[in-house]
Amino acid sequence: MYRYFISLQWKSFVRSASFKTEIWFKILMALGALYFILLFLALGVGAYFIIEEAGLGDPLRVVNRFLIYYLGADMYLRYMLQKMPVLNIRPLLYLPLKKNSVVRYSLGKTLLSFFNISHAFFFVPFSIVLLIQGYDPVSVAGWHLACLALFLGNNFLNLLLNNVDRFFYPFLAALASLAVAQYYGWFDITAYTAPVFDAFYDRPWTALLPWVWLVFCAVWAFRHFRSTMYLDGGLAIRTAEGRTEDYTWLNRFGNLGTFLKNDIKLIRRNKRSRTTVLVSLLFLFYGLLFFTGSMEVYEDPVWQVFAGIFVSGGFLFTFGQYVPSWDSAYFPLMMSQNIRYREYLQSKWWLIVIATAVSTVLASFYAYFGWKAYLAVVVGAIYNIGVNSYLVLWGGAYIKTPIDLTSNKKAFGDRQAFNGKTLLLTIPKLVLPLGVFMVGNLLWNQTAGFVLVALSGIVGFTFKDRVFRLIEKIYRKEKYKTLRAYKQQGS
Amino acid sequence: MIVAEQLTKVYGTQKVLDIGHLEIPEGQSFGLVGNNGAGKTTLFSLLLDLIEPSSGHIVNQGVEVRTSEAWKPFTSAFIDETFLIGYLTPEEYFYFIGELRGQSRADVDALLSHFEDMFNGEILQQKKYLRDLSKGNQKKVGIVAAFIGNPRVVILDEPFANLDPTTQIRLKKILREMAANQEVTVLVSSHDLIHVTEVCERIVVLSKGQVVRDISTSPETLKELEQFFDSQAV
Numbered sequence: 202m203y204r205y206f207i208s209l210q211w212k213s214f215v216r217s218a219s220f221k222t223e224i225w226f227k228i229l230m231a232l233g234a235l236y237f238i239l240l241f242l243a244l245g246v247g248a249y250f251i252i253e254e255a256g257l258g259d260p261l262r263v264v265n266r267f268l269i270y271y272l273g274a275d276m277y278l279r280y281m282l283q284k285m286p287v288l289n290i291r292p293l294l295y296l297p298l299k300k301n302s303v304v305r306y307s308l309g310k311t312l313l314s315f316f317n318i319s320h321a322f323f324f325v326p327f328s329i330v331l332l333i334q335g336y337d338p339v340s341v342a343g344w345h346l347a348c349l350a351l352f353l354g355n356n357f358l359n360l361l362l363n364n365v366d367r368f369f370y371p372f373l374a375a376l377a378s379l380a381v382a383q384y385y386g387w388f389d390i391t392a393y394t395a396p397v398f399d400a401f402y403d404r405p406w407t408a409l410l411p412w413v414w415l416v417f418c419a420v421w422a423f424r425h426f427r428s429t430m431y432l433d434g435g436l437a438i439r440t441a442e443g444r445t446e447d448y449t450w451l452n453r454f455g456n457l458g459t460f461l462k463n464d465i466k467l468i469r470r471n472k473r474s475r476t477t478v479l480v481s482l483l484f485l486f487y488g489l490l491f492f493t494g495s496m497e498v499y500e501d502p503v504w505q506v507f508a509g510i511f512v513s514g515g516f517l518f519t520f521g522q523y524v525p526s527w528d529s530a531y532f533p534l535m536m537s538q539n540i541r542y543r544e545y546l547q548s549k550w551w552l553i554v555i556a557t558a559v560s561t562v563l564a565s566f567y568a569y570f571g572w573k574a575y576l577a578v579v580v581g582a583i584y585n586i587g588v589n590s591y592l593v594l595w596g597g598a599y600i601k602t603p604i605d606l607t608s609n610k611k612a613f614g615d616r617q618a619f620n621g622k623t624l625l626l627t628i629p630k631l632v633l634p635l636g637v638f639m640v641g642n643l644l645w646n647q648t649a650g651f652v653l654v655a656l657s658g659i660v661g662f663t664f665k666d667r668v669f670r671l672i673e674k675i676y677r678k679e680k681y682k683t684l685r686a687y688k689q690q691g692s
Numbered sequence: 693m694i695v696a697e698q699l700t701k702v703y704g705t706q707k708v709l710d711i712g713h714l715e716i717p718e719g720q721s722f723g724l725v726g727n728n729g730a731g732k733t734t735l736f737s738l739l740l741d742l743i744e745p746s747s748g749h750i751v752n753q754g755v756e757v758r759t760s761e762a763w764k765p766f767t768s769a770f771i772d773e774t775f776l777i778g779y780l781t782p783e784e785y786f787y788f789i790g791e792l793r794g795q796s797r798a799d800v801d802a803l804l805s806h807f808e809d810m811f812n813g814e815i816l817q818q819k820k821y822l823r824d825l826s827k828g829n830q831k832k833v834g835i836v837a838a839f840i841g842n843p844r845v846v847i848l849d850e851p852f853a854n855l856d857p858t859t860q861i862r863l864k865k866i867l868r869e870m871a872a873n874q875e876v877t878v879l880v881s882s883h884d885l886i887h888v889t890e891v892c893e894r895i896v897v898l899s900k901g902q903v904v905r906d907i908s909t910s911p912e913t914l915k916e917l918e919q920f921f922d923s924q925a926v
Contacts, residue, residue: 444819445781459791463777470779470821534775537740539764539792539841606779681744688774 206306234315238322245326249334261331261344265398266391272351273376279316279359294430304426308419311356320352336402343405344398350411357418361425456540460548467527468520471606474527477519481556484515485564488578492570502647505574506638506654509581510589510631512564516556517585518630521593522600524549525676529603529687536680542673546594550669553590557582580655581634587658589630591668598675601686693718694739694845694877698748701734701901709734709901711748716879716894718753718844721871723892723909724881725917727924730898732881733771736849739879740769752845765793769847770834778823782815782833785822786840793841800840807836810862828854835863846870847879852887860887867891885921889914899924 252260293303311317328345332338362372382388400407448465451458468474491508511518520527525545528535535545561582568575634654641650661668694716701709709731716722724732737743739750741757749756752763769775777785790800804816814829822830831854838846852860868891870876882888888895889909897905897920905920907913 445783456792459788463780463788466779466784531774531777533740533742533771534777536742537764537767537769537775538789539794541761541764681742684742 203302203306206303210310237319241319241322242326245323246330248323248327249330261336261402262395262399264327265402266395268348268398269391269394270376270380272355275316275320275352276355276359277373277376279355280362300427300430304423304430308357308360308422308426311360312353314356317353317356320348324348340402340405343408344402347398347401347408347411350408350415354411354415354418357415357422360422361418456544457548457551460545461552464527464548464552467606473604473606474520477523478516481515481519481560484511484518485560487515488512488564488567488574492567492574492577502642502650503635503639505577506581506634506650507631509577509579510585510634511581512567512578513557513561513582514585514589515560517553517589517593520556521549521553521590522597523604524594524597525683526597526600526602526604526687527606530606532684532687536684542676543669546669546672546676550590550594553593554586557585557590576651580651580658583655583658584634584661585658587661588633591661591672592630594672595675598672598679598683601679601683603687603689693753694879695751696735696738696748697751699735699738699745699750700747701731701738701743702746707901709738711735711901711903714896714903716877718877719874720894721867721878721892722880723888723895724879724898725883725885725888725895726881726898727883727921729900731901732898733849734901735898736769736771736847736879736881739847740767740771742771763845766844767847768793768838768841768843768845769849770831770838770851771847771849773827773830773834775834775837776822776830779821781819781821782825783817785833786837789837789840793843795841803840804836807832807862810836810859812858828856828859831855832859839866844875845877845879849881850883851880852882852884864891885914885917889917 248264249260252258252263257263294300324345328341331341379388379390383390401411446466448462451462454461468478488508488511491504525532525535561578564578565575567578634657637657638650638654641653694714696711696714699709699711699714700707708729724735726732734743738745739752739757741763745758749758751757752767755763757763777788780788786800786804787797790797795803808816810832815825815833818825822833825833831851835848835851838848851863855863864887867878867880870878871891871893878892880888880891893909895905895907895909895913895917896903897907897917905917907916
């Protein structure tokens, strides 16, 4: 029976619209995964010796101290990045398949995810090093198996939590405040958790407890999905109360206002876009790493430009990147309604420009770190508006992944808006201004570098009409392919 | 007038549409029938420039749809649920379409008041987003939205499918009224031969992408169509 599931899954993977066009993306992402694997491996082997060198004490005890944060970070990453089992459950419900096996398959599939396997690259080498260093084999095995169970437990816990946002944000807040409390020495949670992890080593039989926990989580997740596997249960469509809103103040902008109104509703009423905008707000604080001097490598002025672009461009990078995919669900309407392509693109452009301007104003607190810090943000904003805003729209013409705005309806759907691809496309938009800045910085001085970056933004802005004509042409050319790709929604 | 000339659409080796010459005069109510895969939706999608023709072109009121966007102001359509914006309430959707077509809120409200019986109290002021309406109600919204802004060409793909009987009867009445108006060209496709013969002055039968019958509707039309489709069954 599982044979069918696996072949279904395989087909949905190879037949999806994005597979062919984005094979190089997949290769790059595979390379990225490989990089992390190597990193973990090096960490696993090296951790022991690094800790020993640093004279922090028994490496195993040190790892145990921070294991709670490792688990917490793992949970966070899972929630943000791990995809829910994408097997489409609905059409399988009435087929002669045992519900239990459908659920078991969906859950079992998650065990093979990168998020579970990657940890082995740390724990396996680390345990081997422990053995070589003469730690007691039974104890090491106990500790190792206990950790394995805890991480797999996270896997199932994530499946359960993914349905409920109200657990996630408090969890995140708790984790962050614990870390802060530890940093300032107010409260040290590791004093309470480290002995627990130590126990797995000192008394190997206690490793049974995490396994009980794992089984409990797995059964819980199974029961949860099994019991809610009805069209009016877990697979049901949760409806929010609709409110008709006017935003009449946007009427003065004519057709542009009509689109802006729609985009505001799009952002406010869909989980996916809301998450994206929240993430973009986090970008505002990214600059703190650079301007507070907390990281030495970031002292170089080049990184200030980098930070400036990120701080003001959060929305541009997270939301703008996916134009026109936000409208994928009703793209045929947009293409056949009384809408000029130019107007449609311009309204998206304005949205990005307005958001960038708002971010820049919100980021004015950087002035606290000196006028140069805020200047970097403003320069970044000018560059974002003048150049990057076109680049994202341009790139968008080639991104043909439909976005399921209503992914919160599908208990098993692909949920999070944030993925590796987005970050990948960001690179060319950042390298260019850094280069421009460096030229100015090397030839004259830092101020000249800032001026050059700002100038290139202004120059870009003056070419607005010409660039729009070009982008419009590309969109028109790609239109039919885009329409076809969006039709394969949910694949 | 809508003219299709040497229009073909090929997917791989399969020719899904092949129309040598098709002319739809202004003001005609035009029905398109055919079995699944006959090319009805393909033809409508070509007319709306949603897919690219493999050869040939379509001219809508003197505008070649492939090269100009000037057909958009006077053409409206409802093909399927991808013409609906799920996160809007029905009112917002109507106003959105209205604004795009240069209609004030009062204009839209006036138009909607004609459809109150059809909406059956399940659509307006229901505090629901379009995505949460039932399929039938979604369809009603899409069809009514296609009437906003006095379009001169109205394209409806399978408008009768999924509709409740009251709405079917109401829709037929509306389409007949529009047919009486010599300025509005109505294009309707359907699987239901009875509906089409009741509404359309002219019926074109597509089979495997080709026009196989082109009939001016008369009392015998239904029988003729039934005979044709019966002979298609093997």
